[in-house]
Amino acid sequence: MTKPAPKLTPKGLATRARIVEATARLIYEHGVHGTNNELIRRTTGVSGSQLNHYFPDKEGLVRAVIQWRAEEVIAAHRANFGALDSIDSLRRWADWYGADELAAERGCGYGSLAAEIIKKDLDLHEELAAGFARWQELFRDGLRAMRDRGDLRPDADPGHLTRVLMAALQGGMLLAQAARDLAPLREALEGAIAYLTTFAPGPR
Amino acid sequence: MTKPAPKLTPKGLATRARIVEATARLIYEHGVHGTNNELIRRTTGVSGSQLNHYFPDKEGLVRAVIQWRAEEVIAAHRANFGALDSIDSLRRWADWYGADELAAERGCGYGSLAAEIIKKDLDLHEELAAGFARWQELFRDGLRAMRDRGDLRPDADPGHLTRVLMAALQGGMLLAQAARDLAPLREALEGAIAYLTTFAPGPR
Numbered sequence: 001m002t003k004p005a006p007k008l009t010p011k012g013l014a015t016r017a018r019i020v021e022a023t024a025r026l027i028y029e030h031g032v033h034g035t036n037n038e039l040i041r042r043t044t045g046v047s048g049s050q051l052n053h054y055f056p057d058k059e060g061l062v063r064a065v066i067q068w069r070a071e072e073v074i075a076a077h078r079a080n081f082g083a084l085d086s087i088d089s090l091r092r093w094a095d096w097y098g099a100d101e102l103a104a105e106r107g108c109g110y111g112s113l114a115a116e117i118i119k120k121d122l123d124l125h126e127e128l129a130a131g132f133a134r135w136q137e138l139f140r141d142g143l144r145a146m147r148d149r150g151d152l153r154p155d156a157d158p159g160h161l162t163r164v165l166m167a168a169l170q171g172g173m174l175l176a177q178a179a180r181d182l183a184p185l186r187e188a189l190e191g192a193i194a195y196l197t198t199f200a201p202g203p204r
Numbered sequence: 205m206t207k208p209a210p211k212l213t214p215k216g217l218a219t220r221a222r223i224v225e226a227t228a229r230l231i232y233e234h235g236v237h238g239t240n241n242e243l244i245r246r247t248t249g250v251s252g253s254q255l256n257h258y259f260p261d262k263e264g265l266v267r268a269v270i271q272w273r274a275e276e277v278i279a280a281h282r283a284n285f286g287a288l289d290s291i292d293s294l295r296r297w298a299d300w301y302g303a304d305e306l307a308a309e310r311g312c313g314y315g316s317l318a319a320e321i322i323k324k325d326l327d328l329h330e331e332l333a334a335g336f337a338r339w340q341e342l343f344r345d346g347l348r349a350m351r352d353r354g355d356l357r358p359d360a361d362p363g364h365l366t367r368v369l370m371a372a373l374q375g376g377m378l379l380a381q382a383a384r385d386l387a388p389l390r391e392a393l394e395g396a397i398a399y400l401t402t403f404a405p406g407p408r
Binding site for chain 2: 031033034106107111112114115116118119120125128129132160161163164166167168169170171172173174175177178179180183184185187188191192194195198
């Protein structure tokens, strides 16, 4: 969780949030190395000493950006797809990503941040893994509910199916970005959901 | 294909190849922005004027690196998995990646290069897409042979199944890197191959 320094006033919290949000967008556009203090100051109107007050080092700022991006994608999922506890809601989820033209250009907000940071010499793996884990909890909870309800067989493993879905999303995004075409993303998600449906009960 | 400038002597070709290979490794370790001419010169022992002779601009050098990485992964596939035209050979392929400890740390040589470059302002999308396409041809050809032989039903789409496999590999790699654990990659590939087997003929 985002843990602000103690004693931040509401105004201080708002400034901190503004820095994090602006930096998230800058990293998305310019990468981690391309996002320096000067660019952040110019974009946010925050002074160097203010920036230094909230984020004494870049690693702390990037950590806050990872947390912000994770919260963002999780909030978007909750708002758009509810509990993700039916094949229909998962199909709506897949269709949503499969129609996201910006994704073919820029990829997943969280996934491309992860891919960008993972190669850097910043020690932020645990933060990245934690963000993916929190995001994946939504799917695991939904799939578990489906299994408990009997929409999936008892041998369906919600954790496994979640990882298959998330890998399809992330890999499909990379292929879509390279091809500048959403088709590989759509097909990857379609395949993952078709695999999921093989765990539906009933006569086969 | 790699298209060297005309009139390169065998020695010139070897120097050029040495530059490309060294740059590929440098980009893998330091990223595109972290790989500058000085680092390349120091690593290869090539002079600035030589480097400039073979690669007048960075885009051309990175393009050659993309081609080299694509050839490398394709050659490794051919050597290790033959025609990839059976479920067994695809399982061997999945097991190979699923046991590649370096992958959990650094990801796929080609995929992480793609993820790195895709966000940069270099105009190399077509080259990246072409490399993925050549790599994917191996799978498409193998899956087509399986279908023609009757190991997959006539409604199995080799292109679709290839994209599902490749997305699982790339997305699984990203999750494995974030988690520093190969399990998500193994599960993603397992899911993709299980999906593939739903297209096997026979009584169900």
